[in-house]
Amino acid sequence: MSGTVRRSAIRGSGSALPEHKVTNAELATRVDTTDEWIVERTGIRARYIAGEGETTSSLATLAARRALDAAGIAAADIDLIILATATPDQTFPASATIVQHNLGCNGGIAFDIAAVCSGFLYALTTADALLRGGNARRALVIGAETFSRILDWEDRTTCVLFGDGAGAMVLEAIDVDPSDVNAPGIIASRLHADGAHNDLLYVDGGPSTTQTVGKLRMKGREVFRHAVVNLAGVLEEVLTEAGVTVEAIDWVVPHQANMRILDATARKLSLPPEKVIVTVDHHANTSAASVPLAYDEAVRDGRIKSGDLVMFEAMGGGFTWGAALARV
Known part of the structure; x- marks a missing residue:
């Protein structure tokens, strides 16, 4: 459209957490630490730890489904999935392809991005560029981790800091008036x-x-x-x-x-x-x-x-x- 620019609008979001919530008090029963020590240094009081059958892709899939529901968009309408993770299910293929199959939206673009804690920002920016460039119309951008699986539970200074979970956003390419400061x-x-x-x-x-x-x-x-x-x-x-x-x-x-x-x-x-x-x-x-x-x-x-x-x-x-x- 003349006089417009293409942007990536956030249409909906979703998240997923493992079933098991681990408080600092519970953690202190198996790690040499205390609730007071953790809270004073980090502000953390609890975290969720993935159990048997809970994987990066399963958490990512659940978060994605909830984001799609919030957006009111069918999985079949998604043509781009970018999953940010440092803890994929396998070395390859990309966990994004597993999520794609789980959702039933095969045929579009799907890949992982590894930038650790910045991964979601890298994925969001990459998806935005692909949408603005016309390579896709609707995207799922997901951040999902099972960091508990790469922690050294003997290292009390690091193992208390991390948890597992997933979050997702649905993006859609739209045309907006660049002079409209309230354009999404x-x-x-x-x-x-x-x-x-x-x-x-x-x-x-x-x-x-x-x-x-x-x-x-x-x-x-x-x-x-x-x-x-x-x-x-x-x-x-x-x-x-x-x-x-x-x-x-x-x-x-x-x-x-x-x-x-x-x-x-x-x-x-x-x-x-x-x-x-x-x-x-x-x-x-x-x-x-x-x-x-x-x-x-x-x-x-x-x-x-x-x-x-x-x-x-x-x-x-x-x-x-x-x-x-x-x-x-």
């Missing part, structure tokens, strides 16, 4: 990576090195320092590209790593804490699933409403980091 869709996004910091957050295994899955390793203090600087920087980049001020943002949906990072990033940007969606207390860090999980919770409980200006942001191992601004 993804307005701007930015992604970054810096492989120099591999040793600060990584898994010590892989098919081409150890031929094992490996376990997560993290130097938390150094990661914290990089996270606050990188996240504040990429948020400023997206605001500048979109031509909006931080005051115009209705909600920030951040990666739920720990409360200290959320608080420090908000302070660095002079963001009121009441504008930041927080779920880390009851979900812990669910890596690529954390942003869509938090978004779906805030939509369903009525905090995020149609027409709100929402900023998504995340940083993960690699390092990778990114942010995206959308009118929902």
